[in-house]
Amino acid sequence: MFNLNVEKIGKVVVVYCEGRLVRSDAAFRLRDAVTQQRDARVVLLDLSGVEALEAGGLGMLLFLQMWTRDHGIQFKVFDPPAGVGQSLERTRSAAAVEIAGMGEVLSLLGWGPEELWASSRAA
Numbered sequence: 001m002f003n004l005n006v007e008k009i010g011k012v013v014v015v016y017c018e019g020r021l022v023r024s025d026a027a028f029r030l031r032d033a034v035t036q037q038r039d040a041r042v043v044l045l046d047l048s049g050v051e052a053l054e055a056g057g058l059g060m061l062l063f064l065q066m067w068t069r070d071h072g073i074q075f076k077v078f079d080p081p082a083g084v085g086q087s088l089e090r091t092r093s094a095a096a097v098e099i100a101g102m103g104e105v106l107s108l109l110g111w112g113p114e115e116l117w118a119s120s121r122a123a
Helices: 024-035 055-070 082-090 102-109 113-122
Strands: 002-009 012-021 042-053 074-078
Touching: 002 024, 012 024, 012 055, 024 055, 042 055, 042 082, 042 102, 055 074, 055 082, 074 102
Parallel strands: 012 042, 042 074
Antiparallel strands: 002 012
16 A cells, blocks of 8 residues: 655645655656646655555655656655665766755755754644
């Protein structure tokens, strides 16, 4: 089973993925969710909930990397679990998907130390 949720934060779109990105239907759902974001400046793909990533999912991530680049959109993957991160590392090439660190993600979202401090105090 594969689920995704799209959240827009200004011109940044965060796509939360959960489950197994291993079959074509999951890959096509991800493709459709990302390619609908033509007005975005950045698409952040949160893979923290992905349990498995196989060839079909990897191929789709590479396709989305090229599609977003062709449309002037930054595409970043972040927070992949260890096994998913290893799958991504094995596909390293000139067209490989970029894995963003938490600092870069926060910067892209426009969240600096002041915003994080304020949100942690409010909680």
